[in-house]
Amino acid sequence: MKKLWLVIGVLLSVFFLGCSEIKDWSDPADNIPPGEITDIRVKNTNGGAVIHYRLPSDNDLLGAKAVFTFSENEEPMEVYASAFKDSIVLEGYANTEEHIVQLYAIDKSNNLSQPVSVTIQPLTPPISLIRQTLTAQETFSGVRAIWKNTLKKPIAVSLYTFDASGDKVLFERHYSSAENGGYTFRNFEAVEQPFYFELSDRWDHVAAPLDTVLTPLFETQIKGMEGTRYVWDLYDYDNSIYRGDPIQANAGSQSVYRGRVRNLFDGNTWDNSAYFYFRPPTMNQYVPGASSSAYPSPNYVTFDLGVPAKYSRFKYYTRGRTPVYSAWSWYEFEVWGTNNPKKPNEIGDGSQADNLKYWTSWPEAGGTDAWKEDWEKLADCEIKFPSGTPGNAPQVESAEDIAFVMDGFGFDIDPDKTGKAFRYIRFVLKKNNTDNVPYIQWSELQFWGSYE
Template structure:
């Protein structure tokens, strides 16, 4: 019998029990005096990160309804895992370390009488909360600190960045970020270029915490770039013609630097009838500028972040004397290649995703050592929805003007 057929049969049986008192001729009899089923005697353990897979042999007892595992994930959290009499496998998860753990297995009858406990020792492999913490590269960045992590298990983890506000272990949370992404970075910005004590630790959904990594770090100097001098540059081959809908004015490039975001209609939106991908646009910052980082504010609303024409992969080029024919000649220097990362791995766009993308803005660091440039050219290589037009709500930059 296939797994799906077993599931359908379980649903059917549950329905029969529900209707037993309503339809004559359908009865489920439970012998309240029947003894508890026999205990599990044969089992096998396969240890996994933060847990274990326990397979077992089902006792031949017609009174058996399900098997359950009872265990302490940590000092505060007691957990249970259950499997019907059709199954032979239980997965126990939520352990925060690799110490041996006792899991108690019970068989339970239709009258809810439980067997004697069978104790099983599991030895969890390194849990994601610890492996992710060990992967962290914690260092100074422009205007603050960054924790670059890997989470190969793609487990839901929360990263806490902290600051010692007095230098005497008076810790304050300065960034709290939850993600299931396989890799990413957590930043805290807005700090003076003086050496301070920063820290980072990781926590999972069961309350397990990693060790805390503490470092003395000196944020790198930067300043917000004034966007008042920004202006559009229209070069041949550029895709910079604004789209309109619902009687709005053209959503042209100037929306990128009007300091308004998290508003569905306030965005630079290229014409839907122009099918170009990759596509690029150019603007003048007004002064030669050495860029340190930028924030990319995704369009908000149901047609915004991580869908449709929202840019996913893109490149930024810089120039001080672009060729007026719009060609990609030697006057343009590649400043960086970037990929937008969605915090949660599912195809559904969550409220957390939208806050990260459209409210807070997605942070990108520019590679160190890039030249100071006056003109920027964004080349969109792909969009989240595979669309051949794109939209961006706002762009903000940091660095130093020359």
Template sequence: MKKLIYISLVFLILSGCKEMGRIDFIDDQAGPPAPVEVKAVKNISGGAIITYKIPEDRNLLGVKAVYTRNGEVVETKGSIYVDTLRVEGFGSANEQEIELYSIGRNEKLSSPVSVKVSPLAPPVQVVKFDVEAGFGGVVMSIDENKTNADLSLVLMADTLGDGKYLDMQTFHTKSGKIKFSRRGLSVRPTKFAMYLRDRWNNVSDTIYRDLTPIEEVRIPSDLFRNAALPTDYFVTAENSSGYRLENLWLGSDASTPGDFFASSHSGPMPQWFTIDLGRKVTISRIQKWPREGMELYSSTAPRTFEVWGSENPNPDGSFDDSWFLVGEFEQFKPSGYGEGREVGPVSDEDRDYWYNRTEFDVVPTEKATDPYRPLTHVRIRVTSTFQTFGTETNRSQVIIAQLAFWGQLVN
């Protein structure tokens, strides 16, 4: 009985404590905290990192920086557990004055400590960018965004020829190096303009270009067929016709489960297959869709591959002079791969690119000196999947939901 009473009392005490919750003592009568002591300033692109010594005060809540950015007074706050504050978003390299305050738990502020910073030129002034004519439209590029700043590329065009540039499309990226394509434009001389904008609405100078998009059409797939040359590998997973090669051009862009090509689970690497296009064409780009629900940038999706073309492939299936190299490609990842080429974290931009924008532009290279030659057959040679890339593994399954080819029809 005594034991039962003891347990009940403990329960009541604990319950009472839970109901009372946490009590934080705030002394409204306490004076303002002592000011911080600035120790160092590191100027960065468009801002600065200020290091300071936090005053010893049990009533201290944190520190804040107050400054003017683009004509507006803004604040940046830090807790008592850090000794740096980052001020950013300045649109020039002009000297800026920052005021630092210690904040008490009663929200009283210390006297301000003024510090001057000299930001380096902001990303919109130093990042290189350009726009040029491309197949079906124009190609916009960002190069050497070493700050990995969150930037927008704003494309404009004088479509009516009246000297008025209207916004055409805006692309957002944090990538250090990337290209965007705007397709579906008329094949006629057009005046284009483009500028960079950051998230604080700082903008770069505007560049102007007179460009003529190059004609490009999606190659009709009505005559596509599996060429099934002797050295090709198109053995399907579980030998199921549900994963046949023809799904690459008969499936939907959305790629519903089961509507994709999947080779056997332990096929040789590299492995390749050949598609007879049924007509003579030139290829300017390749689109690829992954299997819906496949883990991003991983597993059996192609990481690196080659594209070969031929007008009259050798019937023995060999890679001889009847074939020419269209291009060597690697799955692009907007946020970039790690120093050791590992995948690393996957961003929202990576996710969008993986499912919606994976394209491979055909361009002349040292190995592919004339990639726009007419062809009737395309051979896809997968040299690695994400599963085998950087390893000594020479066997893997390959899964692709759909392929599409763009270019020009040759009469």
């Protein structure tokens, strides 16, 4: 027992002795400035410069610091680079004049070296390059701005209108860093009116405005029903199996007329009972001898919208299910249009096998998607949540995401195709947010544009 207490006493002594001698591992501070930066070389860039240099050999060196202003009346700004780099990047200049930059070495005690004055002369600012490419044109219900941003710099495109007093009023601001930029500003009457566009960058530099007068094109909703007459339907429904489209045998437990196609245009955008519904067939229902457990991918669905129309944009609303966005939401798909879809007897020998080769890309059917040579692609679509939530999320929970889903997923038609009229629309459904049966469950489908 005495030996035990002796061991405990020794351990406690060591513990308290160790606690009283905590080592300070931080770097020792001093007031000795580092040596100067040398061997300076400047590469001027659009709206800035890259300054290359050689750092001093001080053991406690932290890196380099550049101090600069965009103009004489502005507060100085600072940019840092670590000791592991041999260059520092400056951005945000709005002109191509010469500017003086003070370059320092800095150590871990925050001591600064003597400054070295460096002269830079930025090339044409990115915002000015983008402005040179900015154009605006009338489109359905609004105007479309188009620009090139080869450097992919973040910008804001602002559209101003004018009130009754002639004062500018911000209508909408769009943010982008896309190389081939474009955005449509909508909800304008089809009358001649002035539009005032401004481009700005993240330093609040504003390029010369684009001041123009345009007449937006008339836009109306393309209706699925006129009075009591149904206009929209599934295309050539009796031959759906030839195209790889959904078939009636797979309307699921809701074995109703053509998958409730009429629910797509009943005006109810958030419905958990009366919605467009199909459970896609398994591959063997299309291709004899194929798997009875594998589902085709992609899925296809083709509509006859009754009359030719020019399309500007569309929305689809997913099934109004809780949790929100949990009803097999298709987040990546294509939209195609034509006025002359081929009949089964116009394809190969007219057999189901030859038709599936033409109408699908399914390997099991030897599919070639040759139909795309006879149709025109109207849109490549991918759902992108403003919050950053991925399109394949199994559900959404934030108020922002829920509002985004319930407002419908809106997409523009390719501007090169808005001047053409189409009667038949085909969806190529590529990815949805589940890993099981690829159901099609839509509350509503809406198109806008104009009739022929």
